[in-house]
Amino acid sequence: MSRRKRQYDIGCVPSTFWFSFVGSNILVPIIALLAKIRVKPDKSFLSDEGPIIVIANHESFLDPMVTGRLTHGRKVNFVCGEFLFRRHFWGHVFKLGGAIPKKQFAVDTVAVKAMMKVMKRGGVLVIYPEATRHIDGHTTDVFDDGVAKLAKKAGASIYVQRIHGAYMTMPRWSPGFRLRRGGITSEFVRVISKAEVDSLSVPELDALIKDSIDYDENKWVAGKNLRYGRRKLARGLNNIAYRCLKCGASFTLKWDGNNSIICDRCGTSYEYRPDGTIRYDDCTTDLHRWTEWEKKIVEEDDETALSVDCEVYKEADQFTFEKTDEGILTVQRGRISFAGRTPLVFDTSKLRGMVCNYGSHFEIYDSKGELTRFAVPGDKVLLIQQIAGLSHE
Secondary structure, X not given: OOOOOOOOOOOOOOOHHHHHHHHHHHHHHHHHHHHOEOOOOOHHHHHOOOOEEEEEOOOOOOHHHHHXXXXXXXXXEEEEEHHHHOOHHHHHHHHHOOOEEEOOOOOOHHHHHHHHHHHHOOOEEEEOOXXXXXXXXXXXXXXXXXXXXXXXXXXXXXXXXXXXXXXXXXXXXXXXXXXXXXXXXXXEEEEEOHHHHHHOOHHHHHHHHHHHHOOEHHHHHOOOOOOOOOOOOOOOHHHOOOEOOOOOOEOOEEEOOOOEEEEOOOOOEEEEOOOOEEEEOOEEEEHHHHHHHHHHHHHOOOOOEEEEEEEEEEEOOOOOXXXXXXXXXXXXXXXXXXXXXXXXXXXXHHOOEEEEEOOOEEEEEOOOOOEEEEEOOHHHHHHHHHHHOOEEO
């Protein structure tokens, strides 16, 4: 006999046991100690009346823990990417803890209804509006006006949180969950009152939101004498820094097993330092400047295209993917196509973005909301996203 699927009250008041006792009082303090999160609850936030939307720059998987410290003493509902709920146990815990799963880059009416439910009862929503963790320490403003529309409709105030050091502690491009302990801080940098939200148009409020979360961790860490990690700092770096700054060759950069990546073609060595700077020859740069340079090259060449071996996976259920095909993936401006047993074609102008796992695969939703995963050579994922001109998660 098949087990009946459990029904969850998405957007419920967070469980006192799972959210307050297990999460806020046990797990978050332990992780805060391990990751050196030095954040105290904000007293003015705790005394304010809802509905409230908390927004923040999205640096790493540690961000909810950082936000949890800043808002400690008040139950909040986190809006999270649905991929975080794919593991049975954690999906169960997150939902009981009030977390709202949302499909990235796709219309999700269930999530929208759950968010409005929280707002109507005067609750607190935590949203990372970029819908993406930084890949290079710099925020992105490639997101829609959904938060502005929600705040206007709900009559909510907006608290803008800024997180410092979480990207340096756990860079997205570094595989695994190894912490580079150097210190994480955070604070609210702006409060947009209910009256101000009401007085602004949606475009004006959206512009204010984007301006408020604009942040570059590379600039923040400069001159602070902070050090994040010591060994194997460059592991995974070539999945983002895929083009050699010296000779311009792509996909020739290889990790040396410690703190550098080296170009197989010209021999240039790039040392990633504990403060996030990258040293080569007599020059110093950072990953944001490097990725902006790569992006500019792609944008200036409309003929840029890439063909790679690819495996296709489809969702078997909420928790698992099954391989369904293999063949050649071709990406060019405006189009992603796959040639295999079952050909696939996507018009990128109709896609809102892609869910990326740099070093492994990317996922996209089609016009019907069906999710497809493409497993490709790991160092090609960022270039695929850049050619397609899509935002990423």
